[in-house]
Amino acid sequence: MSGLLDGRIAIVTGAGRGLGREHALELARxxxxxxxxxxxxxxxGEGSSAGPADEVVAQIRAAGGEAVTNNADVADFAAAEGLVKQAIATFGGLDVLVNNAGFVRDRMLVNTSEEEWDAVIRVHxxxxFAMLRHAGAYWRAEAKAGRPRAxxxxxxxxxxxxxGSVGQATYSAAKAGIAGLTLVAAAELKPYGVTVNALAPSARTRMTEAVFAATMTAPDQGFDRMHPANVSPVVAWLASPGAADVTGRVIEVEGSRICVEDGWRHGPAADRDDRWDAAAVGPALRDLLARAGDPEPPYGAR
Structure with a gap:
């Protein structure tokens, strides 16, 4: 197995199934x-089993690659640190972190329980955060010791x-937080030679199989746009040394379509050089809104 990532050491979280599985296999390829x-x-997010990760490791090894299993809960701060330390102790370092682990507990906002909110925010x-915190600290220490890693x-x-997505208030909030975390981490880790980007993938996995079931394509009917393996080549390239100048980006991938997201930017503004009178805010803000573009509606909005 050789390619863009020869000699690189990677962690992929949530790699037993779905997107994470395909990412791990592609990085190994x-x-x-x-x-x-x-x-x-x-x-x-219920129960636990070593089986899914073990199966992926076995598949990588059978194809001639090198891989080991880790069954840690990445939202456990100490366990996340242990995962980073495992990479360093076992293989001598860490070059790539793919944060993918997560699950959903979809519910309309007014029906969401506190436990459901906490569980989804925690894992995503x-x-x-936990994985970025410990990997980032390692890379900073390496850079300060004169051993920077790409x-x-x-x-x-x-x-x-x-x-946004109707019926997914908790998941949407967690994923929006990840986009914001990506921007900050990209800026803070840049001095140490670390790039941080995020994907917004559309693919058929356990979390989305009900949504994308109608888009399934039989093998003899050509390209399956919703197969999770379609996303993984983008992960592999972003993980490569050649992507050193790409950081702080959110990239949407669906099938064969790659889209660079254009996030929050300063739009039309008005400044009166004095405190606003409440009655004057309305006309001023309506003028700004008329000059601003309409936001994209949340998925599932009527």
Missing amino acids: QGATVIVNDLGTSGA LKGH ARVINTSSGAGLQ
């Missing part, structure tokens, strides 16, 4: 050594986090 992390939970947003982070946001 491109020559990376992969730590395959997966807690082995259900699609709703805290899981990304490190890459690929986070996983979502169209739900960028445009």
Whole structure:
């Protein structure tokens, strides 16, 4: 196995199934050594099993690649640190972090429980933070010791986090947080040679199979636009040394379509050099809104 990532050491979280599985396999095909992390939970984050991660490791090894299993809960701060330390102790370093682990508990906002909110925010947003925190500290220490690594982070946001998705308030909030975290991490880690980008993938996985079931394509009917493997080549390129000048970006991938998201920017503005009178705010703001573009509606909005 050789390619864009020869000699690179990568962690992929949530790599037992779906997108994470395809990412781990593609990174290995491109020559990376992969730590395959997966807690082995259900699609709703319940239970645990070493089986899914072990199966991916076995597939990588059978194809001639190098991989090991990790079954840590990435939202556990100490366990996330242990995962980074495992890469360093086992393979001598870390070059690539793909944050992918997550699950959904979809519910309309007014029906969402506190437990559902906490669980989804924890695995997505805290899981990304914990892994970034420990990997970033390692890369900073290496750079300060005169051993900078051409490190890459690929986070996983979502169209739900960028445009919103009806019935997914918690998931949308978590994924929006990941997009914001990506921007800050990209700026803070840039001095150490680390790039941080995020994907907004559209693919058929356990979390989306009900949504995308109608788009399934039989093998003899050509390209399957919703297969999760379509996203992984973008991950591999962003993880490569050749992507050193790309950071702080959110990139949407669906089938064969790659789209660079154009996020929050300063739009039309008005400044009166004095405190606004409340009655004057209305006409001024309506004028600004008329000159601004309409926001894209959330997925599922009527």
